[in-house]
Amino acid sequence: MGRAGITRSGWLGKLLAVLIVVLVVAPVLLLLIFRFVPVPGTPQMMWSLAQGKGAHYRWSDDIPSFLGRAVIGSEDQNFCNHGGFDWKSIDQAMAAHDRHPAKRLRGASTISQQTARTLFLVPVRSWVRKGVEAYLTVLLEALWPKKRILEAYLNLVDWGHGNFGADAAAQAYFGIDASHLSRTQAARLAAILPDPGKWNAAKPGPYVMSRTQVLIDRGGDVARDNLDFCVK
Numbered sequence: 001m002g003r004a005g006i007t008r009s010g011w012l013g014k015l016l017a018v019l020i021v022v023l024v025v026a027p028v029l030l031l032l033i034f035r036f037v038p039v040p041g042t043p044q045m046m047w048s049l050a051q052g053k054g055a056h057y058r059w060s061d062d063i064p065s066f067l068g069r070a071v072i073g074s075e076d077q078n079f080c081n082h083g084g085f086d087w088k089s090i091d092q093a094m095a096a097h098d099r100h101p102a103k104r105l106r107g108a109s110t111i112s113q114q115t116a117r118t119l120f121l122v123p124v125r126s127w128v129r130k131g132v133e134a135y136l137t138v139l140l141e142a143l144w145p146k147k148r149i150l151e152a153y154l155n156l157v158d159w160g161h162g163n164f165g166a167d168a169a170a171q172a173y174f175g176i177d178a179s180h181l182s183r184t185q186a187a188r189l190a191a192i193l194p195d196p197g198k199w200n201a202a203k204p205g206p207y208v209m210s211r212t213q214v215l216i217d218r219g220g221d222v223a224r225d226n227l228d229f230c231v232k
Helices: 003-033 043-050 065-075 087-099 111-120 127-143 148-154 163-174 183-192 206-224
Strands: none
Touching: 003 111, 003 127, 065 111, 065 148, 065 183, 065 206, 111 127, 111 148, 148 163, 163 183, 183 206
């Protein structure tokens, strides 16, 4: 083998080693650590800071269960039964897009996918990011119990205007800790999650008001039908 071949082999070996560390070792190690300790921050928080929106965040171990039920009812009713991906919802979203291709493809991301995305990725849409997100979701589901996935989601998700997690959102919108949220306030927070930059939980418009009542009812359905069995 000539010197050029040896140099090329060495370069490819180093690249492979870097990829293994970035795509396997680092995510697995971080997931094992954050399974037990609060997450100190996320790339999305740093992105928000860079954009001048701020990043208000404090991990809470006292998020009321009815907020989790409202979010499951709103975002991912099959959360306890899927392995990270809700294929039925994905098929429905693709079918809707086929019928109306001019419309933006509606989201079918599960709570697990959103948690993996929040933990590791910046909010830039691309097919490459979707592929990495899918890979990270598989790791997340393999290494974390569902209860931890939901707990991390509620503590890290973007609730708009630089507020990340339920505690920061409760403080910003209602002036209270997350542990003191009422069912109505929790349902309002769940209602604005699809577009927290547009909707306001403290001063809800007609849509958020009607959606709030729907999610109060859905939270009750989640409890009644034991759809949150995996996080109890």
